[in-house]
Amino acid sequence: MKILPTPFRALVIGSSGTIGSAFMELLTNNPNCSGVVGIHRNSTYALDYQNPSSIETCANALATEGPFQLIINTIGVLHSADWMPEKRLDDLNAEQLIELMKMNAIGPALTIRYFSKLLDPQNSIMVTLSAKVGSIEDNRLGGWYSYRASKAALNMLIKTASIELGRTKPNIALIAMHPGTVNSRLSKPFRGEQIGRPAEDAVKDMFSVIENLQIEDSGSFVSYSGEKLPW
């Protein structure tokens, strides 16, 4: 049985991003979505992964807006003004590893901790955007050490939380989702404009997958096409 009810309320975390803003647009125009709230680091209710305590504060502030039947977290970082993904072992450095763990694993995990309390215990889904390059089994090219490791850590955190929620809140599904290569700020330095799809197409595909999720899918790593990915 499909989890997402009609109508449903949604929350997009990272709604300032390329994929996040495309989800806002799609959900605003979806007649089954009775309301959508978007948050990011400069919104009225704000969260900044550089300041982990803002995650709990933001979730508490949003309590009256819930419950939500769908939460999508699109926050993620691949590069910064100071560094690009590592090509070789000699590029590996503590600063970049710590930073990406903070942005891609610790922040999203604490977001699951605090924002899962805003989910409808009757039937709801929390999707966190991961990346296929975080799959250990699928890693054939190497490189991108800290991004790969941070998304692999994220996947483990989602899987572990899904097992606990399966016992305590059995009608809530936690999903790790790969959006495919999307033309965005994040992919721009890696020929994103040439090889990436428009965010509108990616979110349409991801939403069709989300609409069809069943509770048995909780704790899985799913691609925008609906394919289950290896961890």
Ligand SMILES: NC(=O)c1ccc[n+]([C@@H]2O[C@H](COP(=O)([O-])OP(=O)(O)OC[C@H]3O[C@@H](n4cnc5c(N)ncnc54)[C@H](OP(=O)(O)O)[C@@H]3O)[C@@H](O)[C@H]2O)c1
């Ligand atoms: N694009 C792709 O090809 C691709 C492929 C695989 C996976 N993904 C994943 O998809 C997700 C969305 O990526 P995107 O392509 O939409 O990237 P994007 O346009 O760069 O958006 C990234 C989002 O993360 C937010 N963010 C960055 N640092 C933050 C911080 N310290 N605290 C809170 N929010 C912060 C940004 O907020 P600001 O607007 O304030 O900067 C923005 O909302 C990411 O998790 C990414 O890893 C993307």
